[in-house]
Amino acid sequence: MTTAPSATAEPGQMTHREILEALTGLLLAMFVAMLSSTVVSNALPAIVTDLHGSQTGYTWVVVATLLTMTATTPIWGKLADLFSKKLLVQVALVIFSIGSVVAAVAPNMGVLIGARAFQGLGVGGLTALVQVVIASMVSPRERGRYSGYIGAVFATATVSGPLLGGLIVDSPLGWRGCFIVGIPVAALAFVVLQKTLHLPTIKRDVKIDYLGATLIMAGISLLLVWVSLAGTNFDWISGTSAGLVAASLVLIGLALWVEARVASEPVIPLRLFRDRTTALATAASVMIGVAMFGATVYLSQYFQLARGMSPTEAGLMSIAMVGGLLVSSIVSGRVITRTGLWKRWLVGGMVLVIAGIGLLGTIDATTPLWVVGAWMAITGVGLGATMQNLVLAVQNNTAPKDLGAASSVVAMFRSIGGSAGVAALGAVLAHQVTGGVKDGIARLIHAGKLTPEQIQQLQHSTGDIPKLADLPAPIRAIYEGSFGEAVGHLFTVATPFAVAAFLCILFIKEVPLRTSNGPVESVSERGDEPELETVR
Template structure:
């Protein structure tokens, strides 16, 4: 494909990616209003996020495998339709249960878009040139992340209310569908179709059980209880069965275990899990921090996200262009993770009284690190993968990042709920003892410390207790996320840098850890790799 043809097709792909990213960011600032309106709890808040991440996690490898078997364009269009259908149901949801179910269905489409956009770009562009186009992906990711909270805040504060947040992505999805129909023309390789339904089902069930345990233990039942044992034991059995099916039974496994024989793929996958925990697990609760600890409106909270996403935007574009020019990518991964560790550690010091002029730079530092890390991990794996396994390998990295994100959101959400509940209960008991509020007033408000309140409706003393509790708890979440970022950094250090291939398609050779004397490689880059 010529550069012009690539850019035309890339327009539709980037619109699809924008829709996928927007689906989570546009809702972030609406979640407190949604949960309050539908009478949800902190656990419900967590599961509105986890439901999408879970189905996205479970279906990402399936979409990746389908991309190796069917027309990639048709699959992207199907994912857009699924996403739009889930969005419509979510917009009309009368209860938390229906909303969580709709978000889960939405996640199926998001999983397809997340995996397939990477696969299609890898099919069109060689790894050496992919850095430039990965920069465009990073820019779209940043734009969606910036505009999402802002747009979501404006919609929530408008007559449309929070339901409008689920409608806003549908016109973009329709436009992406039309653009792809006109511009994307890739050959479809016909071969026997053998989809690993058993493996996919077992993987999803095993992950679901462990996430249910993490999010509900300590509130609905004890950590050390028969219910906990059943959930953990069931998860271990299901995941063990999934591994057996993938290794011994499936002829077209969802996750080809042979991919992990390659050191780069194994280490990048482990790093992706840890980054998922640190990134999703901690940052998803920043909206709650700004609205419930700092008393901001959804629009104001959306404006605060500009600091983090501005850093992500700059670093993703710069790193992509420099990697394309030099062929060297590891330094960006190492430097990016150092920034992530520093940013998250500094965010661990915030509370309800921290100056916003301090919080902003901490967020920017984290964004710079994430922008230089996320896309380039996928690039490193794609460069070491045979073209026939490109879809599966790309989706495996996205899969494990989503697994880490799902586990992080669920686990840290449980930690947040426990800390906030304890802090609020202790604070309100102190108010009662001091005579600043009576038990009768609490009963009249039908107050529960596990609920997410509407701060404007609370008496000033109780509002101050909530703000202090949320501020301290969110800061604690970032401290919990630091060790996961450190493990990701350690994994990245042991990844061996391999020159980026300059060819794509079935004839492209696969990097194996040493420079290869082949016309499809960049000779200068290979020589530099040998000297290193």
């Protein structure tokens, strides 16, 4: 793709100027998807306290969105190989907006979690489709630069989200305003895409694998329900656990059989995994999801509940991680576009992720804030060089007709890792905090440092998320210490997953980025080229 507008673009192709115009709408859509999680992060303690939720409820407000996003990402990707990509992005924006409105007026935790799950349907579409549309517009070699832009938008949303969320929570709008803020951006993205995005689409019979899609969603959902509830609602080793795991494995097994033997247009074409790069990048994405989402989602809780910060102050602390992510994503994208080489960035990025997460495992409620910020910055630099470039490596080895499926598979498995990580580590956090608080209160009572009146003021259970300002000083200190130690422990638990991702990346064979969107001989199948038409 040239770097100047072309007046003689081939039929069905977009000029450089048209790409930049459409990219504006795509990046707005990506910003909305990222903002939906980050703007709520610093509001969660206030939300759960106001709606009388527990640590499990806190976890599920996050997991509900990740769950539906994860389960539907491959479906959106497959639909992108069959239908108008522009229409699908716009549908995803509408779904996201409806979910946001319901979440904003939710009267209780049940409605809020349900709205977040519906919102996740739209987020899944935006997450998968933005990558697919960009891949359809530009060659893999040029795509490195655009991947840098995506990383920059990701960083901007991650920086501005917590800050904006903190300001909204502390304003008269309260936490409900956090769910409204993305709707104007979604509307703007809808209009921009309607005017600027003109892509070729494949003209062929549409066959949607409804059975495979249903089995995949059901199998993943049951697995994540088990991971998130085990240890709190029932034991890890119990009849309920065995039943959920067995049912999940059966459904996933049936889904694999349907995808391999029954479906003529499978949601996840299993032939993609014959390519070593795709298989290893997918495995690495799972591990990165666990390490990144599973551990970092609880940082805002650490700053508010272990360090006594306001939502706005907790948002300011996120600048350390996202600043590193912003710089490394832009720099790596530009250098990759210039050189066509990407593996060194993946390897170096994962080394920094391992170092950052390992160092964050040493924090507690008394760690100097500049130290916490430094460890977060190291982690951010590593993530910025890794996340988008894994997708780029897979797209480079994929036939054009499978771009949607391949891109969404990587995104889906990263989300699976993130969902499982958030759920499992949330259960670990709840267990550790509950145990630490109970032990601490028992010690205070034994030492005679709590009066009967103070004990009576403790109206909530130790498993709930407290409002620290309303607690007696000795009990507040116990909560802060317990949360600080528990969050540090989460990063220690997440470190081996980052190491596993690093090992997967080491074995990926580097293939220089292609300079065209032509067929990939090693992956594509023989057959006539599909008829193209421009969708406007």
